[in-house]
Amino acid sequence: MRDLLRSGLLLVTGTAVLRVSLVSDICLRYVKPGMQPLLVATGFTLVAAGLLGVHRAEQAAAHRRAARQDPPPARDGHGHDHEHTPRVAWLLLLPALALLLFAPPALGSYTASRDTAAPVEEYEEFAPLPRQGAVPLTLTEFTARVRQDEERSLAGRTVVMQGFVTPRADGTWDLSRLLIACCAADARTLTVTVHGAAAPPADTWVRVTGAWHPGGTLGTAGAAVALDVTEVVPTPEPPLPYLDRAPEPDPAEDAGA
Amino acid sequence: MDGPDAVVDGRRPAADGLPNSGDLPNSGDLPDIDGLPDSGDVATAGGLSNPGDVPNSGDLPNSGDAPDADGLPDSDGLPDPGGSTPPRVRPLSGRAAVLVAGAVTLPLAALWALGGLSGRAFTTWQTVCVAVAVQALPFLVLGTLVSSAISAFVPPSVFSRALPRRPALAVPVASAAGVVLPGCECASVPVAKSLIGRGVPPAAAFAFLLSAPAVNPVVLMSTAVAFPGDPAMVAARLVASLAVSTGMGWLWLRLGRTEWLRPPARRPELPAGGGRWARFAAGFQHDFLHAGGFLVVGAMAAATFNVLVPRSVLGFFSDSPWASVLFLALLAVVLAVCSEADAFIAASLTGFSPTAKLAFMVVGPMVDLKLVALQAGAFGRAFALRFSLATGVVAVAASALTGWWLL
Secondary structure, three states: OHHHHHHHHHHHHHHHHHHHHHHOOHHHHOEOHHHHHHHHHHHHHHHHHHHHHHHHHHHHHHHHHHHHHOOOOOOHHHHHHHHOOOHHHHHHHHHHHHHHHOOOOOOOHHHHHHOOEOOOOOOOOOOOOOOOOOEEOOHHHHHHHHHHOOOOOOOOOEEEEEEEEEEOOOOOEEEEEEEOOOEHHHOEEEEEEEEOOOOOOOOOEEEEEEEEOOOOOOOOOOOOOEEEEEEEEEOOOOOOOOOOOOOOOOHHHHHHO | OOOEOHHHHOOOOOOOOOOOOOOOOOOOOHHHHOOOOOOOOOOOOOOOOOOOOOOHHHHOOOOOOOOOOOOOOOHHHOOOOHHHOOOOOOEHHHHHHHHHHHHHHHHHHHHHHOOOOOHHHHHHHHHHHHHHHHHHHHHHHHHHHHHHHHHHHOOHHHHHHHOOOOHHHHHHHHHHHHHHOOOOHHHHHHHHHHHHHOOOOHHHHHHHHHHHHHHOHHHHHHHHHHOOOOHHHHHHHHHHHHHHHHHHHHHHHHHOOHHHOOOOOOOOOOOOOOOHHHHHHHHHHHHHHHHHHHHHHHHHHHHHHHHHOOHHHHHHHOOOHHHHHHHHHHHHHHHOOOOOOHHHHHHHOOOOOHHHHHHHHHHOOOOOHHHHHHHHHHHOHHHHHHHHHHHHHHHHHHHHHHHHHHO
16 A cells, blocks of 8 residues: 555656646746756656556565465564655655646746846857847846947947846836746846836736936946836746747847847 | 664664564664664764764674774665565654754744745745756656666676775775766765665765766866856866865765664565566665655755845855855855756856855755755765765865865
8 A cells, every 4th residue: 555655656746747847848937948858757757667666566465465375484574664655755745746736936026136136248249239220138138238348339229128027125126037057946137127117016027118227337337237118018928937038029139149 | 765763763663573672683773782772863972073882884794894994784785685684663764854844844934924924935935945856856866766776786796896995095986986977966865875785885985975966077067168268167176076075085984983874774675576677666766755855855945045045145245255165155055056057156156256156166066955855865864964064164175275276
């Protein structure tokens, strides 16, 4: 019986992993996309181990029935480990059931509001912006152009960015993105302070259009990473919540970012 | 393993129907045999200055009498554990783990209930907890598969031939061998355990345990990517990690006591006729469940710190060079970030000295909450606490020295 419970635990855990990696892309709320194939393999391994365990339990039951006719020597304390699932193992049910039943959401404004903005990578050079129109940018590239671009390519330009809303205590809000290197425990925050629009509800994903909000000297490390927005449009949460992408309109810009 | 804490509380239920008096010559009543009933007790055996009593393994036929060299009782190393292995008791460690999980979770729940934390904080806690567990599961499965395969298919003679006979030499060799296990720290704990089961000296297995998550190619690559144009950081990480793992191996040879190690549990008994594959499957099932439970404990603890300690407190500690090294080392312990990702975190910790970042990357793969939980599951709490504490101290010292030398 306990063998069956133990195998059931493996089956539940494996099913939960497959549910978030194979059947859906929910696992992308927790880990980087590269982990997904590993998770699928993990799910299958666990399910297989569970099924094998069920099979083995039946064999063991038959074995015990046979042993009853032929009483074992005293050292048959043996079956002991066999009888007891390590009790701590039942804790696996917590994350497994969480994944199966409700699957916690991706990290959002709570994490962003408690973090300091992460520095962005050093850009060696900046590709020229399109000559006209609003420029779709990632938060990474916007931050880099504001703080590093000595050519001040953003001066007088309109940009479009996408992120989620992180309200501040003083009533203003930030456009935020979280980046992960491996899993959600290592999330880093990108932040653009928004001026000129009332805060939408926390964690709403939005596309904002606007121009650099003057503060400090553009193109230096002292420049404010901020935006005077003219338009805020709610958008659905992107499928890859931790991948800093520019908004859709101009896909070519994504690749350059 | 089934967490046989027979040593921990010094009593043993009469699982085999015999009175609990140590009348089986080879049974698990090791504390009785060496005359120190509580020698392995977590609560009472303090520090490294344990009296020099005869280690538990000394009375087992094929373990040498050198307290340090071959360490563990042999049971797991034999193809068929047979009758020489004592019956085990119910795992107390499981109960302890549940207690720890409760202790970690309850304050959070209480804070939440009192309105100290918003519902979003609790949601964030769930997400981080699930994320740590999901991220670690594939590596835990890999590690458990490798360890079960070692136990089922690789005869002990392979390791005794591959490793130098003298443990003092085997330690650096095992440390360097950590290069071959790509993955994060979750994979290395079950592998180290199975190595000990196969007769590898514990000191060498521990050197491997510490070095594998830190020096494998995947981790070194990600470090190089996280610190572009700074190869010294990669070199420093490699050097410091190898130094710590080797140093800890030697330290174990000198000061380690086998009674801190819980004797390896036997794999579940198989039905008659079960071959190597059946043993492999049973070992995997059992070991994965056990380690998985401890992984969840570690994930809960890490998530609690992740939610309770905002990253913005980092600024307070970056000014003093010594405080910053210690602080980042401590941060690595509580954040329990995967060793493949910690370089990116370290790189993002602006304002800290390179040496402090190095300490973060050297300590993280060797000591963190998740890892302590996994080690407690595999080797027992008495071991996990002492070993992690000592490793932390050695790792900080090695990082400081290496940072001063290379960075």
